[in-house]
Amino acid sequence: MKIDFNAGGFGGSPFGAGGPFGGFDFGGASAPQEDYQPQKSEKKAAKPIQSPVRRTLTNLLVTVVFGLIYFYVVLPPINLKAPEFYSFVFLLCAVYCICAVMTTGFQGDGAKGYFNFVRKQCRIPFYIVAALIAIALVGGVLSSVILRADAYQKLLPIETGNFAEEVDQLSFDEIPVLDRDSATRLGTRKLGELSDMVSQFEVEDDYTQINYQGKPVRVTGLMYGDIIKWFNNRAEGLPAYLIIDMTTQEVTVQRLEEGIKYTTAEHFNRNLVRHLRFQYPTYMFATPYFEIDESGAPYWVCARMDKTIGLFGGVDVKGAVLVNAVTGECVYYDVEDIPSWVDHVYSADLILQQYDYYGRYHNGFINSVLGQRDVTVTTQGYNYIAQDGDVYMYSGVTSAGTDASNVGFILSNQRTKETHYYPCAGADEYSAMSSAEGILQQMRYTATFPLLLNISGEPTYFMAMKDNAGLVKQYAMVNVQEYQIVATGTTPEAAESAYLQLLMESGTITADDGQALIEKTQAEGTLAEIRTAVLEGNTYYFLRLEGEDVFYSISAAQCSDVVIMNVGDAVTISYAPTETGSILDAYSVAWTDKPSGSAWQAPQQDVAEAAPAGETEETEPVL
Structure with missing residues (x-):
């Protein structure tokens, strides 16, 4: 016979009022007044997916969806030689591991237990990542320039050539004058x-x-x-x-x-x-x-x-x-x-990189670090020139030391990568740009990065001179080997003629060679009319010969003798033969038979500004 005993009587607390122990104080302890009831608002943790097959399929599905979105946006090549591919695979493995842990539920006692649990769930992604890291490390070592310097220096086949014989002399309708x-x-x-x-x-x-x-x-x-x-x-x-x-x-x-x-x-x-x-x-x-x-x-x-x-x-x-x-x-x-x-x-940057490999490592990797015998690199810049229906990339070649001179230059076909090296010691491109800017320093023009031209067999830098607004105002030519020979002109033809004159005066080319080019662009006669105009701070003279309707314009900065020429003087004017219109750009004016003892007289007429091509503005003579 079982007897239920309730010390509190009829279900009450034995320490409550009316209970057998109700009047006693047990050190401040009091019995709970009511039993604890769990709150309905508390949520239970999400249960992990119990089926291994279902877990795996879920993990794979999430990873594939993420991978497709990533591939669509980032577009990495699926190629072991592409670093982007490794990043793509590593990211997919990380996504799979996160999904595996979440679908299984965190299990483990302490940090070590959790680590072992994660490692177990991510075993296959871990092996994939480890394999790719091993492949990348081995591939990186085999790609090292320290071990494969000879292979790097052979990337760009180079032939040494003769500049005067192999580089064509281009007409100015084939030369890009704009940068x-x-x-x-x-x-x-x-x-x-x-x-x-x-x-x-x-x-x-x-x-x-x-x-x-x-x-x-x-x-x-x-x-x-x-x-x-x-x-x-x-x-x-x-x-x-x-x-x-x-x-x-x-x-x-x-x-x-x-x-x-x-x-x-x-x-x-x-x-x-x-x-x-x-x-x-x-x-x-x-x-x-x-x-x-x-x-x-x-x-x-x-x-x-x-x-x-x-x-x-x-x-x-x-x-x-x-x-x-x-x-x-x-x-x-x-x-x-x-x-x-x-x-x-072949991009210009790729060709320059491959030439630098050749210039640095053709005598071995150790020589590129210690001694640096015959180590050369390309200069910091390049330009393009058209020849034989193709576009060629040009860049100077300088020694590994920091100097302002070139030992030669390369021309490389950007379609075939056919590359020729032309030895030619001289100024580098930036020295030539400084020389051209110095000649026109009062104008504060800025030189563009130069082209390399063959002018009468001489390697020559050709560049446009721009004002602060970026507009081309003049052109300059600088001899590569003697960069103190600098000529400028308002047209490419004018700059070339002035340049040829300087080459003849310096003895770089013979007078016969120079005249053979210049005579095609000369006019001789007696001055019938002289007008002047101030344009952009420069005084320009407009000369007309007897029997002609055209004017030849030239600035006092280009030819100081024009200031003291008079109507009736016999002169020879060099000008740009390709131009048409009623005003032609001249680039030199000289007396055919300089008058003796002639006194200076003011030019015949002034004009406020140059008349446009095809028109001649009549003005009153200056008194």
């Missing part, structure tokens, strides 16, 4: 003149220099002004591209029947880089170049890169994909089969 900055200004200004485009589009920052129909030009596409304008115009595409003639400074807006739909500034699947990645997921590409073929059809030239030394070293071009900018059609060519109209396959 990239000036071309950019002209392109932006031209778009601003087009009312139907300026509100919707902007000019892309491509300005690729190419050889188009035998002339050096820069081409660039357009891009949408913003995302709203893209949405409104994306169906028709970009309606045109720009061609900037580097010799005449003329800008042409080439309108298209069907708009350009694939550019680097496009969005989603029409973005050029994304379009290429989906077509060629394993290829590594260099920066695409915008070019046009001889018919004017727009293309993107996308060089396919490869690492030829070890796993990560010896970057070189393996081929190129040509993408039709209108249709998006892609065609791959091996490097030896690339069409001849393509000009930019």
